[in-house]
Amino acid sequence: MLTTGSKLLLGGTVLSALTAVVWGVTSSGASGYVGVIGLVSLALAFALLFGVNAYARDCNVPVSAPDAATASAAAKHPAGPGVWPAVAGLFGIGGIALGTFTKPIVFKAGVIVLLAALVEWLVQAWSERVSADAEYNASLRKRVLHPLEMPLLGAIGIAVMIYSFSRIMLFLSKSAGPIAFIIVGVLILAFATMFALQPTVKRGVIIGVCAIGAIGLVSAGAAMAIGGQRRIDRHPITSDDDSAQCLRDENDVLNNAEYEEIERHSSERVSAKSSPAAEVVLENGKLTAHIVGVDGPQTAITIARSNPVNLLFTNRDAEKSRLTAFAGTEVTTVNDVDIKTDRLTCTTLLKQNAQTLLTVSFPKTSASAAPDAPFKLFLPGLDGQEILVTVP
């Protein structure tokens, strides 16, 4: 019977000989001769090694002890053909193929599955030939692979649970989410209490309950992932183009103003939105301010001097609008020429039912404002709607 090493070397011999034939037929000139000579030499070398190896039985059994040949590890049959490497390999290759045309994450997952299968296969193949004792071989395999398998599988298991849970919570509405959370919590507490009150509980029962819970969680997560998540409104994002102008009407004198942009980091403004100095609302073409503690909508507000305050602007009308604050005119002298610049701050152009913050500071008292140009909040393009600002 040919040993494993002998088979490899015999394969090398046959392959080299066949290649030499193919090379000799298809090549010509000096390279053809050199190639044929080299390949024939390789085939001869393989053949020699095959002979020696077959005689020495892969050097696992001394020639002086031929009886041991039947008991050597090399002489033993493998533990048995397994289909899992093929299945895992198929999944890996399938993932790679699918990922090539769909998403990079699928491609990466395929590569990882393929590499994992390869490592598992290699270690298993090695461990099955370590000795003639199958039990010892199996224990050796566990010793090598379990430190890798256990944390990895644990992490994957936890990740699947968390992902499933997150899909469920994102699928449920804001009001249903806490109720579901409470129900699940109560169920866990109830089962835990039942188990705690029992003097002894069969292991199978606990495993069964946990398995049912896990399957339920993963199944529900998968179903709700397919169903998609509930609608979650995005915070308004500022674009540079949008920030280029505080005013839209082309004949306004404020065109040369230096514009400031706000809401650049809108996601960081969540807490500020909970306590603005006032909420400014555009509804049915009317601009009003709402202040905590003051009854009804206002058309005038007071803001402390040099105090950067946050105003929450809500547009309930269909037309897009931009809240703009006018904080007076600044005069700078360049080459003995006075240049007037309006202090303007504005929001992004806001669509219907959107909200954004306007962070604004009034450095001067409103007593410094010209009588015909009071400090105010207004909407460019919407005449007659403004909120006067008093700065004491």
Place this chain on the structure above:
Amino acid sequence: MSERSQPSSTEETRSQVTNPRGHRIRRAVLAAGSLAALALLAGCAKDAPQDTWHPAGPNAERIDNLQKPVFLIAGIVGVIVFGAVGYCIFKYRDRGQDIPEQTHGKPWLEIMLTIIPAVILLFVGVFTVSTVFALAKTSDTQCIINVTGQQWWWEYDYPVQDGCLPGGITTPIVTSGELVIPTQTRILLHVTSRDVIHSFWIPKLNGKRDAVPGRDQTLRMEADGPGMYLGQCTEFCGLSHARMRMAAVGLDTADFASWAENQVATYTPPDEGTLAATGQSTFVAQCSRCHQVNGLTVDVNGVSTPVLSNPDQYEVSGAAPNLTNLMTRTTFAGATFDLMTPQCLDKLQSAPPDQFGALYLQGVTPDCFDEANLRSWIRNAPAMKPMWASEADKVDGKYRGMPDLNLTETQIDEVVAYLQLRK
């Protein structure tokens, strides 16, 4: 059973005669008692204006009504726990005896030890949540005041509104140091900050509220009767945090109306040829860059032009106290230094409620004016209150607080004379 040898009859006799253990116990009890008495006495003070245990308004009353039962319950629980622990330590101390029988699990005891704390916490929780909601209510507001903190003083402005007074406030008022409020009126403070986080706290009127830049936070405030209620910034806010004080002054409705009317009264310039008139010029030249006096004008090419301060160009906070009615206040510089002599201030603070308003509305009279404090401040403010206000400490070319202006003694006399008329 212990194998320790029993004391001989001779030893017993000696122990009974000298009784050293009894002496030790007595000494320990004496020491513990002395410490407890010391701790108790440390809580006593004749004059404790920032005492949380004597509320002077319904909001502080609510907190007081909550904290006293909670303290009582916590005290009883504490005594029981410490007593039980002490008893066990003493009773079962190591005397060489055998280790007692070890037991595990007493369901009824464990259930009781879970239920009792849960019931206590539930009881405390219900009243706490109810108090928190009551203190957060804003819908019953009768008067709104904006409170703005900065290093290291508080500014108060009263926006135009229908509330505060029967006729409302028709012209905005801005002041600092003293928050003047109408009594028996539900005030809502809008608290914020220009620079760092501060915390507004008048213990006799309500709990604390942080003043956070960019956030507008509300705090209810109501005083039962006229009087002066002191407070202190309670969030460390930098170098002079300890000198960032505050006071709420409660006036009955009529007195508050008088005060409000005076705050927006037409500016009266000093008489020509007086020291105060020269002081006005010095003030315009030296002080008005940062400090506003409403109604102050100067003649520019024959045209009377308002003098408007520009603290945003000189101060990091972009603001400085409005000095229009300085002498209607009892303190200055973050309510840290008195404008009144100690005798007058004591008389005002200890005045009966029915006389307090009239006394407060007098403001700082010439015989009550503590000139030395104000003079020292104008001479060299940073020497009195650390503020990183020197030339070297400027931030972007701006001061943090009032710098030393290097005024001459004559100029100081003039400015003091001018400010003394700001009532």
